[in-house]
Amino acid sequence: MVPRAPHPPPARRTPGALRDALTLLGWPLVAVLALPAAFAGGGTRRWFGGRGEGQRAQAQAAKDDAAAAFYELDTAQRDLRISIETITAVDDSPAARRAVADFEALGRRIDEVSRQYIEAVDAHDLDRDDLETSAATRARTELSAAKDELGRVKGELDRYTEGLGPLLGKAETQLARLAPAVERARQSLLAATGALDTVRASGLRADALAARLAALAPELTKLNQGAGRHGVPGTLERAEHVARAAEAVRAEAARLPAQAAETDKRLVSLRTRAQALTTRAEAVEPILSELRRRFTASCWQDLQHVPEQAAETVRQAERRLAEARTAREEQRWPDTTALLSTVRALLNETDEAVSAAGDRLRRLNAVQKDxxxxxxxxxxxxxxxxxxxxxxxxxxxxxxxxxxxxxxxxxxxxxxxxxxxxxxxxxxxxxxxxxxxxxxxxxxxxxxxxxxxx
Incomplete structure (x- = not known):
């Protein structure tokens, strides 16, 4: 646990605290500074002249300097604690853990010098009328030593703060990304929802896209719970994942009407091509007859099964085409696309086989002639x-x-x-x-x- 900043000395012994209290009461600082002069004439305090009063003034100055040093150290520690909390909220790396451990060690050192300072302040009442010169001298010495020690620790704290720069910069960068990333995720979800509603209004169900969008709902809930519960790195990663997934849904929903139209066009085109291949396959048998009649067996033997194979392949293509049409009616787009690819492959195979017979006869005629x-x-x-x-x-x-x-x-x-x-x-x-x-x-x-x- 990081130590708390030391408590400031009692108000009656801390000029800064006294100044703040009087300011809250509405007393101007000039009036406050004038108080010693005003009360001096009232006879409530006996003032000593000469060397004794000079020692009291030096002790008071040392006390003020120590109070200022204590205030600077306390302020620096409080500011640094905010930086450490920023780093620990974002970074759990070994370097970050070492930085926290070093801060805790510094906190213990600060507690020690603060305790020494407070003890020095409590040990000497510089407002006593009977303050002896030796007591004032001793107070000045102890308070000056406390101020010097506070300054040395403040220097250690400053050097530590400088070394913390890269870690703090990285953490602040991630924190700066957090709010925009979460907002982008929300806007992406909103856009995906709108695109899905538009597609459904056109008569397309888009059930698969709706399921993918619904699966993001738990992630949105965690985003709304905030980084305080799930951590900054996890929240950033979640926000980016939601934004990407939602954008993918939106883009696919936007393409869906065109995809449906293209699928319908491919269904018609492949059906027409299958019919044409059926006709072309029927012409293979006469070609084979001519090859058998005019050329040796080696010129046509590998082609004699083409008519049967072509007819069977076309039948397979037509069955897959019927399945693709059913998938299209049910709006199972991935299945439709896969089936149409199968149909195209079957028809390409048939086309090559049917074309091979005609090409064979053409080439044999040409070489026989010349x-x-x-x-x-x-x-x-x-x-x-x-x-x-x-x-x-x-x-x-x-x-x-x-x-x-x-x-x-x-x-x-x-x-x-x-x-x-x-x-x-x-x-x-x-x-x-x-x-x-x-x-x-x-x-x-x-x-x-x-x-x-x-």
């Missing part, structure tokens, strides 16, 4: 890579030359497969595709190496 075009395209890619590999060199790097030489040989072997009675055009096309991929990889490696070298 295989030389595919050959020249591949040779050009190889020659271009070879020129790049030789640029700035007398001999190519084996890491580049070897795969390019293998690509040339692979192309020649692929060309050789066209010489038979029933050429496997699809094998030829897959080989030329692979050759170009290999060449492209070599080119990318050369450019990467030269770019790193520059």
């Amino acid at each position: 295989p030389q075009q595919e050959i020249e395209r591949t040779r050009f890619a190889i020659r271009d890579a070879q020129r790049l590999a030789m640029a700035g060199r007398n001999t190519p790097d084996p890491r580049h030359a070897r795969p390019l030489d293998e690509a040339v040989a692979r192309l020649e072997r692929a060309i050789g497969t066209l010489a038979g009675r029933h050429p496997d055009y699809w094998h030829f096309l897959t080989e030329t595709d692979e050759v170009r991929r290999t060449v492209s990889h070599v080119v990318a490696g050369i450019r990467e190496e030269r770019g790193a070298g520059h």
Whole structure:
């Protein structure tokens, strides 16, 4: 526990206290200062002249100086206690705990020097008519020593206060953030509530958003209970959490009408696409028939299950589409979004499979009509890579030359497969595709190496 500031000396022995009391009674300070002169003529006190009276005056001055030092120390301690309370309200770090312990130690030191000062004041009645010169001298000595000790402790307190600056600054910063943070949280909740009311008025239930907003009610209650109960750091963290969560609800509520409209649009679009794919899937079988009639089995075997697979995939997409429509009617937006994504993926899969059959027939027709075009395209890619590999060199790097030489040989072997009675055009096309991929990889490696070298 932090010690209380020492009690000031009795009013009859503390000029400051006497001055305050007289001021409260409405007596002007000038009149108070004139009191000794006024009473001196009344004969109520015997005044000694000479050296004795000088010693009394010096003792009184020492007493006044000690009282001033005591008042300064007491005021500084009270002000510092407010700073310590500010820090402890915000900070529970080891540094803050050490600061509190040091303040308590200083408080004990202040109590000790204050006790010495009060004892010195109580030990000497400087208003006695029969005050001896030796007593006045002793009083001056003891009161001066008390004043010096009070000053030394005041210096310790000042140095401690200077070292407290960073902790106090941090605490005051957090306290300054507290009220605005709590107000932002309340305003965010108010805005979220308003946005939710607007959405509901448009016919959208937004039950999930309402549940999220309702879950913030206990947090608001704790905010209203204040930092005195829950601490400044906890209250700040809670206020920021409430503000973020409420703002998220508000933003989602504001987007909800547009999301509903976009969902309706996607439902219609995907339904139309599913119908179109059903029609396109029906055209795959005639394509397969032509492939079987004109080309070897290897050119079409991997496609023969496309019609059945496409039909099944479209049926799956339509079932998921119906589920998405139900979720939309029930305003289960996350479920609706997930189902529509599934539908899109299924339709993309079907589209690729259906397109593959038509693309296969188109490419086979082209190479059957003129295989030389595919050959020249591949040779050009190889020659271009070879020129790049030789640029700035007398001999190519084996890491580049070897795969390019293998690509040339692979192309020649692929060309050789066209010489038979029933050429496997699809094998030829897959080989030329692979050759170009290999060449492209070599080119990318050369450019990467030269770019790193520059």
